[in-house]
Amino acid sequence: MTTLTFTRPDDWHLHLRDGAALQSVLPDTARQFARAIVMPNLRPPVTTTALALAYRERILAALPAGMVFEPLMTLYLTDNMRAEEILLAKASGAVHGVKLYPAGATTNSDSGVTSLEKCAPALAAMEQCGLPLLVHAEVTDADVDVFDREKVFIDRHMRPLLQRHPGLKVVFEHITTRDAAEFVAAAPTNVAATITAHHLLMNRNAMFAGGIRPHHYCLPVLKREEHRLALLAAATSGSAKFFLGTDSAPHAKHAKEAACGCAGMYTAHAAIEFYAEAFEAAGALDKLEAFASFHGPDFYGLPRNTSQVSLKRETWSVPDEIALGAETLVPLRAGQTIAWKLQAA
Ligand SMILES: NC(=O)N[C@@H](CC(=O)O)C(=O)O
Numbered sequence: 001m002t003t004l005t006f007t008r009p010d011d012w013h014l015h016l017r018d019g020a021a022l023q024s025v026l027p028d029t030a031r032q033f034a035r036a037i038v039m040p041n042l043r044p045p046v047t048t049t050a051l052a053l054a055y056r057e058r059i060l061a062a063l064p065a066g067m068v069f070e071p072l073m074t075l076y077l078t079d080n081m082r083a084e085e086i087l088l089a090k091a092s093g094a095v096h097g098v099k100l101y102p103a104g105a106t107t108n109s110d111s112g113v114t115s116l117e118k119c120a121p122a123l124a125a126m127e128q129c130g131l132p133l134l135v136h137a138e139v140t141d142a143d144v145d146v147f148d149r150e151k152v153f154i155d156r157h158m159r160p161l162l163q164r165h166p167g168l169k170v171v172f173e174h175i176t177t178r179d180a181a182e183f184v185a186a187a188p189t190n191v192a193a194t195i196t197a198h199h200l201l202m203n204r205n206a207m208f209a210g211g212i213r214p215h216h217y218c219l220p221v222l223k224r225e226e227h228r229l230a231l232l233a234a235a236t237s238g239s240a241k242f243f244l245g246t247d248s249a250p251h252a253k254h255a256k257e258a259a260c261g262c263a264g265m266y267t268a269h270a271a272i273e274f275y276a277e278a279f280e281a282a283g284a285l286d287k288l289e290a291f292a293s294f295h296g297p298d299f300y301g302l303p304r305n306t307s308q309v310s311l312k313r314e315t316w317s318v319p320d321e322i323a324l325g326a327e328t329l330v331p332l333r334a335g336q337t338i339a340w341k342l343q344a345a
């Protein structure tokens, strides 16, 4: 097969940042995806509908002329979020999810949730009005091994949460373990998961290939090969519970190449191509369209896209660096090649 044509995909987990950085990264996403669920972990975080609507306007203003893209906004859940705020968010029609960051779990999560019980009023309102909870599912306890934080979250928090709120729509974001894939597969239909391209393509060896590789560090951290294979099996299974979410997370080069480098990989420059590589390696290119373009909108209750994209088998080189406002970032696969190329519309 040399050309793949399918329904235009959406990205159900994306970090666009703000200001000059937003301006730099947005075209990479808008070239490929019709819509994206935009994460709210700005500084300060997007905790109200008013802030989400203002952020949405800044994203639309940063879109280059001639590009069409719809940002799907999210709120950042806090311990004291009120049910009224949830109803306002739902009524806006622009907010499509509420993001749970356990306090301290990842980039810009300091104002995150300290105890899910405190969020009961907001969660009950979400359950009632059908606004999904999007979860960064890792415990933060220092005594839990960093590679076990997702698995431990399932029993300590995810199961009890779904027992208290059985009707809540939950997206288990960026799953990285066999445990999470099995949990989601066995859960009722109100539970789904996003899977990144990098967790489909790499295992934890990629962080230590010939030396420490800060550009392969993200959260949840890459896991063992057996987990990568389980994610690949889930993504290519055809199950409507699994869909595309890049978690493309731009950070300036100097912030990654540092004594304490921050977490996040930039994949938006070649997102759909990375997924095509992963699906092809699994012999499952025929499953890519549903994963990338159908399961997400079906879960979120949004229409599927009607336009199409084409990928061609064509080798191209990823640049060493990409502008990020006045700085630069190092994209995934920098200086190396990719086997598929998105064709210009
Ligand atoms: N994935 C990451 O490693 N980083 C994300 C935050 C997140 O999604 O956890 C970021 O905002 O940089």
Ligand SMILES: [Zn+2]
Pocket: 106, 136, 173, 174, 219, 220
């Ligand atoms: Zn996260």
Ligand SMILES: [Zn+2]
Pocket: 013, 014, 015, 039, 247, 249
């Ligand atoms: Zn993320």
